[in-house]
Amino acid sequence: MTMTSETVAAAIAAWSGLSEAEQARVFRAFKRDEREQLFLGLRAAEQAVLLLRMPVHERLTYFRVLPPDDAADVVQQAPAEERPRLLELLDDVARAEVKALLAYAEDDAGGLMNPRFARLRPEMTVDEAISYLRLQSRRMETVYYAYVLDAEQRLQGVVSFRDLFTADGRALVSQVMNPHVISVGEQTDQEEVARLFASEDLSAIPVVDEAGRMKGIVTVDDIVDVVQEEATEDIQKFGGMEALDDPYLETGFWQMVRKRGGWLAALFLGEMLTATAMSHYEEEIARAVVLAVFIPLIISSGGNSGSQASTLIVRAMALAEVRLRDWWKVARREVASGLALGGLLASIGFLRILVWQAVGQTYGEHYLLIGATVALSLVGVVLFGTLAGSMLPFVLRRVGFDPASASAPFVATMVDVTGLVIYFTTANLILRGTLL
Amino acid sequence: MTMTSETVAAAIAAWSGLSEAEQARVFRAFKRDEREQLFLGLRAAEQAVLLLRMPVHERLTYFRVLPPDDAADVVQQAPAEERPRLLELLDDVARAEVKALLAYAEDDAGGLMNPRFARLRPEMTVDEAISYLRLQSRRMETVYYAYVLDAEQRLQGVVSFRDLFTADGRALVSQVMNPHVISVGEQTDQEEVARLFASEDLSAIPVVDEAGRMKGIVTVDDIVDVVQEEATEDIQKFGGMEALDDPYLETGFWQMVRKRGGWLAALFLGEMLTATAMSHYEEEIARAVVLAVFIPLIISSGGNSGSQASTLIVRAMALAEVRLRDWWKVARREVASGLALGGLLASIGFLRILVWQAVGQTYGEHYLLIGATVALSLVGVVLFGTLAGSMLPFVLRRVGFDPASASAPFVATMVDVTGLVIYFTTANLILRGTLL
Numbered sequence: 076m077t078m079t080s081e082t083v084a085a086a087i088a089a090w091s092g093l094s095e096a097e098q099a100r101v102f103r104a105f106k107r108d109e110r111e112q113l114f115l116g117l118r119a120a121e122q123a124v125l126l127l128r129m130p131v132h133e134r135l136t137y138f139r140v141l142p143p144d145d146a147a148d149v150v151q152q153a154p155a156e157e158r159p160r161l162l163e164l165l166d167d168v169a170r171a172e173v174k175a176l177l178a179y180a181e182d183d184a185g186g187l188m189n190p191r192f193a194r195l196r197p198e199m200t201v202d203e204a205i206s207y208l209r210l211q212s213r214r215m216e217t218v219y220y221a222y223v224l225d226a227e228q229r230l231q232g233v234v235s236f237r238d239l240f241t242a243d244g245r246a247l248v249s250q251v252m253n254p255h256v257i258s259v260g261e262q263t264d265q266e267e268v269a270r271l272f273a274s275e276d277l278s279a280i281p282v283v284d285e286a287g288r289m290k291g292i293v294t295v296d297d298i299v300d301v302v303q304e305e306a307t308e309d310i311q312k313f314g315g316m317e318a319l320d321d322p323y324l325e326t327g328f329w330q331m332v333r334k335r336g337g338w339l340a341a342l343f344l345g346e347m348l349t350a351t352a353m354s355h356y357e358e359e360i361a362r363a364v365v366l367a368v369f370i371p372l373i374i375s376s377g378g379n380s381g382s383q384a385s386t387l388i389v390r391a392m393a394l395a396e397v398r399l400r401d402w403w404k405v406a407r408r409e410v411a412s413g414l415a416l417g418g419l420l421a422s423i424g425f426l427r428i429l430v431w432q433a434v435g436q437t438y439g440e441h442y443l444l445i446g447a448t449v450a451l452s453l454v455g456v457v458l459f460g461t462l463a464g465s466m467l468p469f470v471l472r473r474v475g476f477d478p479a480s481a482s483a484p485f486v487a488t489m490v491d492v493t494g495l496v497i498y499f500t501t502a503n504l505i506l507r508g509t510l511l
Numbered sequence: 512m513t514m515t516s517e518t519v520a521a522a523i524a525a526w527s528g529l530s531e532a533e534q535a536r537v538f539r540a541f542k543r544d545e546r547e548q549l550f551l552g553l554r555a556a557e558q559a560v561l562l563l564r565m566p567v568h569e570r571l572t573y574f575r576v577l578p579p580d581d582a583a584d585v586v587q588q589a590p591a592e593e594r595p596r597l598l599e600l601l602d603d604v605a606r607a608e609v610k611a612l613l614a615y616a617e618d619d620a621g622g623l624m625n626p627r628f629a630r631l632r633p634e635m636t637v638d639e640a641i642s643y644l645r646l647q648s649r650r651m652e653t654v655y656y657a658y659v660l661d662a663e664q665r666l667q668g669v670v671s672f673r674d675l676f677t678a679d680g681r682a683l684v685s686q687v688m689n690p691h692v693i694s695v696g697e698q699t700d701q702e703e704v705a706r707l708f709a710s711e712d713l714s715a716i717p718v719v720d721e722a723g724r725m726k727g728i729v730t731v732d733d734i735v736d737v738v739q740e741e742a743t744e745d746i747q748k749f750g751g752m753e754a755l756d757d758p759y760l761e762t763g764f765w766q767m768v769r770k771r772g773g774w775l776a777a778l779f780l781g782e783m784l785t786a787t788a789m790s791h792y793e794e795e796i797a798r799a800v801v802l803a804v805f806i807p808l809i810i811s812s813g814g815n816s817g818s819q820a821s822t823l824i825v826r827a828m829a830l831a832e833v834r835l836r837d838w839w840k841v842a843r844r845e846v847a848s849g850l851a852l853g854g855l856l857a858s859i860g861f862l863r864i865l866v867w868q869a870v871g872q873t874y875g876e877h878y879l880l881i882g883a884t885v886a887l888s889l890v891g892v893v894l895f896g897t898l899a900g901s902m903l904p905f906v907l908r909r910v911g912f913d914p915a916s917a918s919a920p921f922v923a924t925m926v927d928v929t930g931l932v933i934y935f936t937t938a939n940l941i942l943r944g945t946l947l
Binding site: 240272295302307309313322328336338349350364367370374378382385388395398401404405408415482 | 812826856
């Protein structure tokens with residue numbers, strides 16, 4: 076929570092690169108008070124490993140310094156058979172709190188929140204509130220915002236410490252509090268919570284149950300981690316695999332192969348359609364082998380433009396910059412982009428064929444027709460790639476899937492088959508009677 | 512900073528979808544005190560647009576509520592010719608602060624920091640410190656951490672409000688402060704600052720100059736935006752384009768086409784090597800057209816496995832989970848993954864050829880040799896893709912480029928040419944004397 080010395084900071088930074096035995100040794104090398112700082116600076120999974128390697132009597136010292144939300148994370152990261160023993164280390168109040176938190180899903184507001192927050196009654200005076208908070212402050216993660224609750228624990232308003240500080244001491248809390256509080260429900264997804272923090276510039280959000288009773292607060296320092304995690308998940312889905320959940324070097328080999336192999340095999344099955352499509356055009360290739368030469372160039376252009384478009388839309392959706400109802404606006408824009416980008420590649424491709432022909436007579440007497448076929452196919456393929464890549468995230472979201480599954484490899488696979496069809500159809504139109 | 516009513520929150524959420532005229536109208540529809548909340552909730556670019564549409568006498572009211580770091584952002588977002596007029600709205604002190612901030616790059620610590628922070632002298636007593644902070648609190652963005660400076664403004668330590676609160680009132684600030692403060696330099700990149708916040712669970716980091724004099728603080732609520740922005744940049748680079756910098760729907764059409772077209776054309780030029788490679792194998796294709804059938808399947812498998820590997824490594828590098836010196840550990844792991852994943856696809860591919868042969872006699876008498884060629888090529892191509900995809904980010908970082916440029920399309924392009932060479936070399940080895 077607070078400040079750490081530089082050697083402790085260096086140890087934290089290097090932590091994930093160390094073996095478990097090395098971690099234990101490094102931990103021991105620090106002085107007592109620095110050990111606590113070091114322990115607090117680690118991620119929950121690392122804290123769990125370290126705790127379980129300590130002698131039982133030491134575990135208590137470090138485990139009890141964690142606020143209940145962090146303690147719950149550690150318990151969640153420990154192997155199932157160790158969990159009861161960790162819970163026993165806590166005092167009765169803390170154990171009850173941690174158990175309550177464990178009932179929430181890890182990635183909703185209830186799983187993120189801290190049940191210890193500063194609470195005030197509306198009928199207190201400002202001076203009473205300040206002394207009351209002074210008493211509470213040792214037990215709280217933050218006293219900088221205090222929440223005003225009625226007798227039924229329903230949230231009435233919020234007051235910052237700073238507001239109390241600058242108010243008249245005899246005023247009532249209900250007079251200085253802000254009654255407009257943004258709150259979230261216990262089941263609100265952490266991604267939604269992170270978006271609220273970012274868009275509203277908040278430092279804490281209260282979590283309330285369905286009856287409006289306040290259950291805890293989520294603070295902004297918990298959210299920085301969430302934003303990082305969610306971006307990592309999106310990026311990994313984007314690379315065409317399941318999200319790993321753990322850091323790369325800490326993920327088991329077979330677990331990683333499974334998460335990559337599943338998508339890779341699925342993409343491979345989809346890509347098999349290209350073999351089917353190609354069989355269909357074997358006769359054309361046999362008659363004009365030169366057509367085969369441009370196949371990788373053309374289908375990859377479709378894949379690249381498609382992955383650009385889907386990246387843009389998936390990310391814009393994740394940041395709520397683009398919503399479902401914007402699909403038509405996006406489609407029009409992407410048709411225009413597709414034509415412009417397709418035109419650009421078509422010109423480069425056509426020029427390339429002219430130059431090669433001038434230098435080496437590579438493409439025979441029909442080089443202009445070949446050039447036209449390649450150029451026209453490029454416009455078609457890039458246009459299709461752009462449109463498919465930008466619309467796929469909308470379709471996925473509409474049917475309830477995560478738009479981030481519209482990964483670069485997924486889009487490329489989808490576009491490859493169509494690219495072949497576009498290319499050979501164009502060739503049949505332009506080259507019929509000459510090469511074909 | 513604090514809490515916002517729900518209608519204001521709704522307006523902020525819908526803001527980017529409105530035209531400038533609609534934005535001005537919605538703004539006017541709110542009551543005076545809500546307008547300020549609404550204004551504070553917008554992004555800097557939106558604040559600039561709104562301010563410039565207001566009558567001059569109103570601009571002053573809203574512009575002056577911004578803390579200096581946010582005011583500097585607004586000035587940066589306004590057209591160059593409007594900037595002097597915006598600066599004139601500020602009082603002398605604020606104008607000097609904002610001008611000083613404008614000298615920093617937008618994405619380093621100096622550009623993020625707020626020059627107003629709570630400062631204490633080490634020789635004050637705790638009681639003196641509390642009353643002094645009470646006086647300062649109206650002017651500060653946060654008083655929850657106070658920084659202890661000597662007479663030369665050098666940073667000596669930090670003390671949280673909560674520490675002061677629970678300490679003996681007659682103790683000296685130098686006795687209760689924590690002298691181990693993590694600080695950053697003015698030029699520290701915002702990505703580095705964000706990583707520190709995430710790994711150390713801080714809520715504020717002081718910024719010091721080379722002489723150790725404290726210049727300002729960066730608070731965690733500014734960092735949530737930074738983390739989002741940096742992830743967006745990485746994701747867009749990952750999709751094979753330049754980062755857009757602005758939300759998708761707010762980016763001008765030609766600007767977007769330029770940012771996508773540049774990379775698309777570069778990838779196209781690289782992909783042209785496939786046409787050169789294919790020309791080289793025209794003879795083989797003419798003799799065994801069946802070979803052409805599997806080209807898209809084989810090269811795309813290399814691209815997909817490569818993009819998985821590069822995604823994993825690029826993200827792990829961004830989070831500092833993997834460092835340059837880990838390259839050998841990663842290489843060994845990826846060789847093993849490549850063999851496992853290649854073996855998986857090879858089995859599926861071989862099976863597919865057996866089934867198609869059994870059903871339709873598709874591949875003639877040499878179907879087993881064709882199957883072996885495809886299977887062996889798949890192992891080679893996936894192994895190469897995995898290794899190239901995982902090593903490219905290391906190479907890019909080593910020579911000083913952003914590893915995130917190792918995008919899925921970039922890796923796929925790199926692997927396509929090699930994939931063709933691997934495939935036709937394997938074919939020449941296995942099919943020489945029968946089909947070739």
